Amino acid sequence: MKDIRYAPIGVFDSGVGGLTVAREIMRQLPDERIVYFGDTARVPYGSKSQDTIIRFSRQIVHFLRTKDVKAVVVACNTASALALETLQPEVDLPIIGVVTPGAKVAAETTANGKIGVIATESTIESQLYTRVIHEHNPRAQVFGKACPLFVPLVEEGWIKDPVTVEVANRYLEPLLATGIDTLVMGCTHYPLLRSVLRQIMGERVTLVNPAYETARELKSLLEAEGIANDGCRGDAKDTAQVGMHRFYVSDAANRFRQFANTILPFGVDTTQLIHIEDY
Ligand code: DGL
Numbered sequence: 001m002k003d004i005r006y007a008p009i010g011v012f013d014s015g016v017g018g019l020t021v022a023r024e025i026m027r028q029l030p031d032e033r034i035v036y037f038g039d040t041a042r043v044p045y046g047s048k049s050q051d052t053i054i055r056f057s058r059q060i061v062h063f064l065r066t067k068d069v070k071a072v073v074v075a076c077n078t079a080s081a082l083a084l085e086t087l088q089p090e091v092d093l094p095i096i097g098v099v100t101p102g103a104k105v106a107a108e109t110t111a112n113g114k115i116g117v118i119a120t121e122s123t124i125e126s127q128l129y130t131r132v133i134h135e136h137n138p139r140a141q142v143f144g145k146a147c148p149l150f151v152p153l154v155e156e157g158w159i160k161d162p163v164t165v166e167v168a169n170r171y172l173e174p175l176l177a178t179g180i181d182t183l184v185m186g187c188t189h190y191p192l193l194r195s196v197l198r199q200i201m202g203e204r205v206t207l208v209n210p211a212y213e214t215a216r217e218l219k220s221l222l223e224a225e226g227i228a229n230d231g232c233r234g235d236a237k238d239t240a241q242v243g244m245h246r247f248y249v250s251d252a253a254n255r256f257r258q259f260a261n262t263i264l265p266f267g268v269d270t271t272q273l274i275h276i277e278d279y
Contacts, residue, residue: 002068004227008033008246009218010064010072012057015043015249016155016259017188018075021098021211023264025073026245028215029222031231034245035067039276041251044151045078046120046187053122057083061091062279067246070227073218074098077119077186077210081126094221099123101217102184102210103132109206110182113140116175116205119186121146129186143178147171147187154189155259165196172200184208192263250276 009029011022015038022036037060039045045053057079064072071094074080074087080097088095106115106129117129124144133140150171153164175183183205185191191209198207222228249256253271260268 004070005229006033007068007070007227008035010035010037010061010067010069011075012037012060012064012072012079013039013076013188014045014056014078015040016256016263017151019260019263020188020191021073021075021214022245024209024211024215025218026265028212029219029228031229032222033229035064035069036245036247037063037274037276038247038249038256040249040253040256041276044120045076045082046122046148046151048078048122050082050122050126053079053082054086056276057087058090059276059279061087061095063248063274063276065093066279069093071095071218071222071225073214075211075214076188077102078122081119081123081128094225094227096214096217096221098188098210098214099128099186100132101213102186102208103129104136105213106182106184106208107133107136107140109208110137110140112179112181113137114178114180114182115140115142116178116180116183117142117144117186118147118150118171118175118183118190119144120151121148123186129184141178143175143180145171145175147190150187150193151189154192157262159192160196164193165199168193168196168200172197176201180205182206182208184210186210247271248274250274 074097080099084097
């Protein structure tokens with residue numbers, strides 16, 4: 001019988017952005033193997049309806065199950081906000097998203113009770129960040145702002161471009177005016193804009209990266225369930241990092257691989273294309 005501790009963790013996103021979450025998991029849980037799926041054929045999720053996001057996410061979880069994963073991380077904020085609650089009771093595996101860990105730490109971090117959340121339109125409309133922050137800090141004031149142009153700017157590689165700074169200034173101005181002391185980067189791509197966000201928000205605003213908090217929560221969860229990889233079988237440490245993780249996409253595998261190679265600390269040689277509508 002297979003020892004579940006050595007099974008991989010399924011991580012999925014609408015596309016490439018979730019690699020920021022995968023990267024954080026690799027950093028904090030170096031013994032764990034990841035099976036990553038990026039839904040590059042159907043990205044973006046951030047402007048789609050809840051029914052669609054649930055259908056897509058369900059198919060992806062079915063696909064990840066075929067890879068015998070021991071847990072699933074919904075690395076996409078939009079899918080975490082719109083589909084996770086529906087999927088959780090359907091799946092007999094530990095499954096976590098990025099919104100709750102990020103919201104929790106923001107609620108605990110703020111000193112003046114004013115928290116900003118930047119995310120996709122669908123995530124902001126779902127109000128999930130606000131709901132979870134209030135569960136942990138009922139008096140907090142939450143200011144949400146959708147920043148839809150950030151995703152294409154990051155994918156274009158314009159991380160520090162003057163155009164990006166200009167766009168960020170426009171989006172963040174109203175948030176700055178509220179006097180927030182904490183800002184949640186509630187979309188997979190936004191941590192890649194950290195230096196621009198820092199420049200505009202200033203040193204006094206704490207930037208919360210849900211990816212970091214999610215990896216921490218995953219670690220506790222695996223330990224609590226007794227399914228953490230102890231590294232004894234050597235899958236992780238003795239295998240070159242590059243061969244340890246698997247990457248799947250629903251379209252444009254080459255483009256994904258190129259982006260992955262700018263984000264991950266090792267080169268991704270192969271990315272497999274699958275037909276996600278079959279799941
Ligand atoms: N991954 C998405 C998120 O974190 C951003 C990209 C998209 O809209 O699909 O919300």
